[in-house]
Amino acid sequence: MKRTLRHSLLLILLAASLSASAQTSIALLKYGGGGDWYANPTSLTNLIAFCNGELSMNLNPQYATVDVGSSDLFNYPFVHLTGHGNVVFSPSEAANLRNYLLAGGFLHIDDNYGLKDYIVPQMKRVVPESDFVELPASHPIFHQRFDFPKGLPKIHEHDNKPPRAYGLFLEGRLVCLFTYECDLGDGWEDTDVHNDSPATHLKALQMGANILQYVFLKN
Numbered sequence: 140m141k142r143t144l145r146h147s148l149l150l151i152l153l154a155a156s157l158s159a160s161a162q163t164s165i166a167l168l169k170y171g172g173g174g175d176w177y178a179n180p181t182s183l184t185n186l187i188a189f190c191n192g193e194l195s196m197n198l199n200p201q202y203a204t205v206d207v208g209s210s211d212l213f214n215y216p217f218v219h220l221t222g223h224g225n226v227v228f229s230p231s232e233a234a235n236l237r238n239y240l241l242a243g244g245f246l247h248i249d250d251n252y253g254l255k256d257y258i259v260p261q262m263k264r265v266v267p268e269s270d271f272v273e274l275p276a277s278h279p280i281f282h283q284r285f286d287f288p289k290g291l292p293k294i295h296e297h298d299n300k301p302p303r304a305y306g307l308f309l310e311g312r313l314v315c316l317f318t319y320e321c322d323l324g325d326g327w328e329d330t331d332v333h334n335d336s337p338a339t340h341l342k343a344l345q346m347g348a349n350i351l352q353y354v355f356l357k358n
Contacts, residue, residue, distance in 0.1 A: 163196075165351075166203040166215040168246070172227030178251050179221055182327035189344040190351050194284055198351075208232035212239045217354050221249045221324045226257040233264045240266070240314040245354045248317040249324045252297050255317075262307060262315065271305035271317055280304070280316065283352040285345035294343045295322035295333070316350060323347055 167183060169176050183202040190196040205211050205218065208231055212218065218239075220226075228236065240246065248258055259271065274280065276290035281304075291304040302321035306313045325333050326343025335343075 161197065162199040163355075164199040164201075164203050164215055165217040165219065166205040166212075168218045168220040169204055169206045170220065170222075170226050170228065170232075171207075172225035172257070174222040174224035174226050174254070174257065175251075176220065176222050178223065179324040179328050181329045181332065182221075182324045183219060185329065186327045186344060186347045186351070190348050194348055194352060196351065196355070206232075208235050210235075212236070213242060213244070216243065217245050217247065217351060219247045219249065219324075220258070221251045221254070223251050223253045224257065226254070226261050228261050228264060230264075233261070237265045240309055244314070246315040247350055248315065249322065250317070250319045251322060251324055255319055258317070262317075266307050266309060266315075269307050269309060271307055274304045274306050274316075278304075278306075280313075280349055280353045281346075283349040283356075285349050287346060287349070291318060291321050292342050292346055293321060294326035294335075294339060297322070 165183065165187065167176070184200070187198045187200055187202060191198055191200070203215060205215060207228060212235060236246070248254070248262075250258075262271070274290070276288065278290075281287040281290050291302040293302045297320050300320045303319045305317040305319065307315035307317070323343050323346060326335060326339055327347055330337065330340050
């Protein structure tokens with residue numbers, strides 16, 4: 140079962156890389172518990188446009204929204220989760236997300252502020268055998284098309300803490316990136332939403348592009 144799932148999702152990636160006309164879609168993850176999974180509505184649209192323009196990726200300009208427990212999850216090699224509040228995965232949702240990650244999928248969790256205390260225990264249910272570990276600045280995800288020698292950049296201030304990037308590994312593969320005290324998603328949004336400077340917006344988009352490039356080409 141595990142091998143079949145992995146092969147099915149990797150075939151999507153392979154087909155996308157071999158066909159100039161094929162478009163790959165990425166998705167926003169919808170979850171229960173009352174948290175605002177829908178936060179930052181312009182962020183993925185802007186990130187996709189940036190990646191298509193700067194990295195010549197062939198991503199669908201429109202991102203999808205997918206429920207964590209849906210079989211449609213396996214149609215998206217990259218899914219993004221954000222929010223400020225509570226996150227709850229049912230047992231079947233946790234199992235579905237686990238199978239997705241084992242199948243070759245990748246989850247990016249971006250703390251929009253206040254998410255950490257909720258998402259960490261939920262991901263422990265998904266990957267009980269692995270804990271989040273901080274990624275060093277030397278990790279390849281920071282050194283794709285755009286170089287971040289100090290690791291994860293700071294985009295928005297929360298609690299006067301440095302930005303942290305944590306990873307979850309399954310079978311030796313990075314399957315989940317959790318960006319904390321950074322707020323990449325806010326930086327991806329239209330600049331007038333948070334009054335970000337062009338430099339801050341660009342920095343956030345460049346780091347986001349690195350994540351997608353790592354997922355599609357390196358992971």
